[in-house]
Amino acid sequence: MQAAQQAAGAENLGLAGAKGAAAVAGKGLAAGAGSRRALGDIGNVVGAFNQKVTVGKEGEAKAAQGRPGVLTRRAAAQLAAAGNGNAQAANAGSWGATKPHKGLRPRDSNVPVVSQQAAAAAAEKPAAAGRSMSQLLQSRSEAAVSGGKTKKQCVPALPDIDTADAADPLNATDFVADIFSYYKRVEPQLRVAPDYMTRQTDINDKMRAILIDWLVDVHLKFKLMPETLYLTVDLIDRFLEAKQVTRKHLQLVGVTAMLVASKYEEIWAPEVRDFVYISDRAYTRDQILNMEKIMLNALRFNLTVPSIYNFLGRNFKAAGVVNNQDVTLLSTYLVELSLVDYSSLKYPYSMIAAAATYVALKAVGAADAFPVALERHSGYNVASVQTCALHLAGLMRKAPNSSLVAVYKKYANEKLQRIATTYEAPADSELLGYAQ
Numbered sequence: 001m002q003a004a005q006q007a008a009g010a011e012n013l014g015l016a017g018a019k020g021a022a023a024v025a026g027k028g029l030a031a032g033a034g035s036r037r038a039l040g041d042i043g044n045v046v047g048a049f050n051q052k053v054t055v056g057k058e059g060e061a062k063a064a065q066g067r068p069g070v071l072t073r074r075a076a077a078q079l080a081a082a083g084n085g086n087a088q089a090a091n092a093g094s095w096g097a098t099k100p101h102k103g104l105r106p107r108d109s110n111v112p113v114v115s116q117q118a119a120a121a122a123a124e125k126p127a128a129a130g131r132s133m134s135q136l137l138q139s140r141s142e143a144a145v146s147g148g149k150t151k152k153q154c155v156p157a158l159p160d161i162d163t164a165d166a167a168d169p170l171n172a173t174d175f176v177a178d179i180f181s182y183y184k185r186v187e188p189q190l191r192v193a194p195d196y197m198t199r200q201t202d203i204n205d206k207m208r209a210i211l212i213d214w215l216v217d218v219h220l221k222f223k224l225m226p227e228t229l230y231l232t233v234d235l236i237d238r239f240l241e242a243k244q245v246t247r248k249h250l251q252l253v254g255v256t257a258m259l260v261a262s263k264y265e266e267i268w269a270p271e272v273r274d275f276v277y278i279s280d281r282a283y284t285r286d287q288i289l290n291m292e293k294i295m296l297n298a299l300r301f302n303l304t305v306p307s308i309y310n311f312l313g314r315n316f317k318a319a320g321v322v323n324n325q326d327v328t329l330l331s332t333y334l335v336e337l338s339l340v341d342y343s344s345l346k347y348p349y350s351m352i353a354a355a356a357t358y359v360a361l362k363a364v365g366a367a368d369a370f371p372v373a374l375e376r377h378s379g380y381n382v383a384s385v386q387t388c389a390l391h392l393a394g395l396m397r398k399a400p401n402s403s404l405v406a407v408y409k410k411y412a413n414e415k416l417q418r419i420a421t422t423y424e425a426p427a428d429s430e431l432l433g434y435a436q
Helices: 002-035 062-064 071-082 088-092 116-124 133-145 176-190 205-224 226-242 247-265 272-278 285-298 308-321 325-340 342-346 349-363 372-378 382-401 406-412 428-432
Strands: none
Touching: 062 325, 071 342, 088 176, 088 272, 088 372, 116 176, 176 308, 176 349, 205 226, 205 247, 205 325, 205 372, 205 406, 226 247, 226 285, 226 308, 226 325, 247 272, 272 285, 308 325, 308 349, 325 406, 342 382, 349 372, 349 382, 382 406, 382 428
């Protein structure tokens, strides 16, 4: 009985000691709350419960003695009796406290101390002037949608000329505006120098004209697509600009260019033996195939280029004359006359197409020879195409009496409504006197 009373007394002393230690620790925390240290490494969990827990009272005292950092009731009573008010010692002996982890670095003694008053003052301070992240992202999105242009720089939309063909996938109405915008952008890069013939030592512009005049007949005989003829001439000019050619091999360059263009544009392209035959066996099959390799390598296999025919078809749509055969045939006639003429190379393909449409509309007596839609889509106005228009009208007047009559005979044929003999070229004064 006496032993039980002593144990109860010791337990009461232990509880009292623990309460005293907690009170001291609480005061210490309250005193340091105003200048608490910034959070460092937290080691209050690492190593906790790392010893086996003894279940039952038997042998508890012995197990506790071998357990570092465990506060027993006897130790608490001793601390309370001694009046030790050291909060750190009490905390070090509290349940769950552990040794510092060996792998952790010591805390930095230079960590700044932030008081609650300083934190409150910082929270009340107004934000720095400037754009928020959401405002910045919104402005970037608007710039991306508008193409990076401000409202003042915004270009009015082009007149819609593709609605009627929206159901036809071959017209690619969703992309046609971008396609022609690309054509206009790359056209200056792909143009040949208008004076490239001066660098040829054995051929001249007259020989070029004879070659192309003959190729017009070959193109007609093989019944090839119009695109094939335009690509053929473009390949010839670009190759002659890049390579020196003798007059002996000039015709070989021509038939090879048409062979390559036919493979690119036609569904059923003529065979090599057809070109051997059409050239009166002046060249062998091996010579043509060898020249094909030389030409493609010289041009770096760049066959996708904007041609006059591309721009001409777009202009017909813009001018609203797609179904007007007189205007379309007369424009095509003027353009093919320019293919034979070397001096026409000083004009861009897009300008020749716009000028040909303008001359044809004037020749047939159209009330509006250069509609607004044509001006917007072609990128030219009357003033900018007048010089080229005068040049085309001059070619039209000379065609009947020229020694190179392949184009004239082609368009004087009944199959093409004899368009070459039906209309006369407009007078220069008429072309220059037109006012928008």
